[in-house]
Amino acid sequence: MQIKTKAVVISSIKYGEADLIAKCFTEEKGLVSYILKGIRKSKRGKLRMSMFQQLSLLEIETFHKDNKSLQYLKEVRVFHPYQSLQSNVYKSTMVMFLAEVLKSCIQEEEKNEALFKFLEESFVYLDEAESIKNFHLHFVVKLTQFLGFYPDSHSIAFPYFDMLNGIFQLKEYNSYSFNNANSELLKELMNYSEYSEANQIKLNQDRRKSFLDFMMLYYELHLQGFRKPKSLEILQQIF
Secondary structure, three states: OEEEEEEEEEEEEEEOOOEEEEEEEEOOOEEEEEEEOOOOOOOOOOOOHHHHOOOOEEEEEEEOOOOOOOEOEEEEEEOOOOOOOOOOHHHHHHHHHHHHHHHHHOOOOOOOHHHHHHHHHHHHHHHHOOOOOOHHHHHHHHHHHHHOOOOOHHHOOOOEEEOOOOEEEOOOOOOOEEOOHHHHHHHHHHOOOOHHHHOOOOOOHHHHHHHHHHHHHHHHHHOOOOOOOOOHHHHHHHO
């Protein structure tokens, strides 16, 4: 079946002497792995290594076969060329972290147009924004909406956040119930729909580090096999 779809590159690994396997989250088919034959040695082909950097936004054409674990690409174009995402050291470090998070989170090969739209709009914003200091904090909160464990906003008035059940409670019921600065920041970020709003929150490096560790624990509790990204430490040294 020939299809044309948008895709975001989640990861790519070298395969053999000249090939590349790119894992992409597509708008039409969900998570798909593509094998790119000879791309690492070819200098004249239509496909270039630079197209498959982490979080690149592509439009692809492929002959898709549902029973195949690796698909082949017919045509590829970058539908949103990034201006700063891969050249700005701060943004590229954030890209590395976000791609690792997505690699752990998105495992199922199923279509999810809402998630794709969220990723596309988020990365275009990140590319164009001048100040991004709180972007990753807001992103990991918003992402939970599409992964099935967004905190229950109906109980947001209560002081304790119960990580195990994803709800706010009046009292501490287990060792994963928190009434601290992180649970308050979570509430604040939940109230903002735009990244620009979250960027107005004044936080120092220690507060960002603490909250991100807090959210990574929340992810670990709700996603089987989720691993804290290796790039987390590097990210926290910068932000």
